[in-house]
Amino acid sequence: MVMSDIQEEVVYQRPVSLENTVTHYCPGCTHGTAHRLVAEVLDEMGIREKTIGVASVGCSVFAYNYINTDFVQAPHGRAPAMATGVKRVMPDRFVFTYQGDGDMASIGMGEIVAAAARGENITVIFINNTNYGMTGGQMAPTTLPGQKTTSSPTGRDVEVQGYPVRAVELLSTLDGASYAVRRSLHDPKNIRMAKKAIRTAFEVQARGLGFSVVELLSICPTNWGMTPDQALNWLEQHMIPYYPIGDFKVHEAIANLRF
């Protein structure tokens, strides 16, 4: 048999919406996975050229180095307000924010709640890794009770430091939110489910249904002081019981969408 007789089929390649570049994220970090999922969805929907991303402050401040669309970069926590400004003058564009838990659920809580309440027709990708990654692993609103961080060195004491915020459940109570779900990036099955949720969120925006948010449970092996494998296990064993995977708000118009 000569080589030319072999039929080759491309089954896996880098999405056009993902830049061919070197990562700045730590080994094992799931930001890369989340970036890729967003990029695959933009490719599949054919909307890369019509999409404007809003990067936030934190490790994903450089999201625009990876996701191959027009991008703006917001002050800490203000991405939903900035996205509102973009979307209101260019309503036919797809606008998404990509925010971590410190950015969205702490300093940006006002902006995210107000954007959801307005039913702002934007998509929010919310990365929850239970700490402030970029500044070196401080306690975040999402830090679990008892979890050690560099600013809760003896473990988060809920009597003193309060309780973690379940942001997506909170946002799902607002009438302006059409899609509010939580997924996890700790194994292939959940990653596939996460991608479907991201796709659904952009479909919500395509239909003009209003605010959509997908929380992605993520790992931070460096700041957690774990190997990537240990971190994925820790996510499954500790985060999911506190932050259950699930759909908290699904607009009826997209409830039966299947991908």
Added chain:
Amino acid sequence: MARELWKGNNAIAEAAVRAGLQAYFGYPITPQTELLEYLSWRMPELGRAFVQAESELGAVNMVYGAACTGARVMSSSSSPGVSLMMEGLSYLAGTELPAVLVDVMRGGPGLGNIAPAQGDYNQIVHGGGHGDYNMLVLAPSSVQEAVDLTYISFDLAEKYRVVTVVLLDGSIGQMMEPAEMPEMRPVRRLPEEAPEWAVTGAMGRQRRVLSSIYLQPPEEEEANLRILKRWQQVIANEVRCKTYYMEDARFAVVGFGSAGRVALSAVRAARAEGIPVGLVRPITLNPFPEKILQQYAGQVESMLVVEMSAGQMLEDVRRVVQGRVPVELCARLGGIMPLPDEVLDAIRSLARGEATLEGHPRDRWLQRMSLLY
């Protein structure tokens, strides 16, 4: 277009609409709220964007987002609200974006009150946000001038990629005066007419990223110098200042906005008494009319700064005059406007030769103020 009776805040809003305003984001605060209210029906009527934001922080960042698309965008607020916007203003400057902010100043610090004041001078003229940046500051003293300056504020912002601030106090925002509206300009079509730097979706072109982050210090320094170089052009081209009775003046009063307008009444009264005094009314506070003031420093015997803040502009005048002539201060604070008679008294004092280079003019002013309370 005929002259009509306009309330200052409404007139500014309509002037912005006619300048091609595409998106407005604001938050209620007295004494600028009519601006928001007016645009809440005027913008939707024309199919343009209006959002009442959750806060001034939200509003300024909506402005930031819309400015990234190359749209003509504006917000408005009053002193405490403007303090909240400082973050966004610094980011707009760092990203080299044009936008317009109307600041209708009120008494402060803190919650202060809702009466007219000029205490935002330092935070607007010298930058209340972090980093090295400048905003182009236009200071009207009448409703008509507020209309005219608002109308050109967008062109200036876009020409130099800066934030232009229309800085007035609550009295101009609230008063009604006859004003003539400029003609309605067409709105910019997006993305077709967007500037070459705008983020509008990478349709058939290389993608663009707008950010104020330069992690490498040499890149940040270079960006700062680029911004500063553009600002040097503003200094060279855009200084605006109005002078009254200065040709033969031996004394000069310096004041902007409402304070300048009150000072003009006092100057006229002093002229009627035979005192050779004139008025320099800066219209651009940044860039400051330095050359004009330097020139008059060589002509007059002394100067008087009239302001509705505790000598904030005084320091700029002193810096420019560099001790060549005495500069005295006549100021009222906390929502009180100076009366023409108070300014006239201060001019008479200048005419009696009581201005001095000794000590600090703020000390003498404080001493006079201590008689009041």
